[in-house]
Amino acid sequence: xxxxxxxxxxxxxxxxxxxxxxxxxxxxxxxxxxxxxxxxxxxxxxxxxxxxxxxxxxxxxxxxxxxxxxxxxxxxxxxxxxxxxxxxxxxxxxxxxxxxxxxxxxxxxxxxxxxxxx
Amino acid sequence: xxxxxxxxxxxxxxxxxxxxxxxxxxxxxxxxxxxxxxxxxxxxxxxxxxxxxxxxxxxxxxxxxxxxxxxxxxxxxxxxxxxxxxxxxxxxxxxxxxxxxxxxxx
Numbered sequence: 001x002x003x004x005x006x007x008x009x010x011x012x013x014x015x016x017x018x019x020x021x022x023x024x025x026x027x028x029x030x031x032x033x034x035x036x037x038x039x040x041x042x043x044x045x046x047x048x049x050x051x052x053x054x055x056x057x058x059x060x061x062x063x064x065x066x067x068x069x070x071x072x073x074x075x076x077x078x079x080x081x082x083x084x085x086x087x088x089x090x091x092x093x094x095x096x097x098x099x100x101x102x103x104x105x106x107x108x109x110x111x112x113x114x115x116x117x118x
Numbered sequence: 119x120x121x122x123x124x125x126x127x128x129x130x131x132x133x134x135x136x137x138x139x140x141x142x143x144x145x146x147x148x149x150x151x152x153x154x155x156x157x158x159x160x161x162x163x164x165x166x167x168x169x170x171x172x173x174x175x176x177x178x179x180x181x182x183x184x185x186x187x188x189x190x191x192x193x194x195x196x197x198x199x200x201x202x203x204x205x206x207x208x209x210x211x212x213x214x215x216x217x218x219x220x221x222x223x224x
Contacts, residue, residue, distance in 0.1 A: 047213035
């Protein structure tokens with residue numbers, strides 16, 4: 001069974017940093033692309049970042065470029081989102097999703113909540 | 119930057135057909151995916167590559183993409199189909215989501 005489990009969310013002050021993790025189970029992790037998507041409660045989906053199966057190619061949304069960095073550890077079946085210079089408007093539920101060339105998520109985690117507040 | 123536009127909401131009676139549209143400039147040149155999100159749950163992929171259904175998605179879900187409009191069609195809509203639906207496409211190295219359509223079945 002494919003399972004994605006996000007962790008690392010919590011409360012952080014504006015300007016702070018946090019690293020989210022997503023653990024993958026039940027599939028050959030090193031053959032799949034991965035994405036991070038966030039959702040402000042009650043609002044729509046916002047794509048943040050993509051990484052290819054090898055970890056060599058990544059893309060970020062303009063809204064987080066220069067502040068968020070995606071990476072992966074194929075030996076441990078983990079994908080990360082390093083978030084720096086956090087802002088109040090980054091408060092959201094953060095999902096990781098398993099992707100391919102044609103979609104950004106055929107399986108999604110349950111999400112981890114980030115709150116940025118002083 | 120590229121935009122995908124969806125109506126914020128629509129309603130359909132049980133058993134009827136729901137057509138949820140997604141508009142974007144020359145959208146037909148892109149592959150469109152659709153995601154269903156029920157309240158309090160994570161998104162679920164229901165259509166990808168414009169017309170393909172992932173395993174486990176009921177046959178009443180179908181998709182099309184022509185010109186500037188992609189359409190998610192739900193035939194014989196059931197109460198369980200009540201959810202938010204998002205279209206999605208790639209634009210160069212960015213992923214774009216539509217704003218979402220809240221489908222009410224009543």
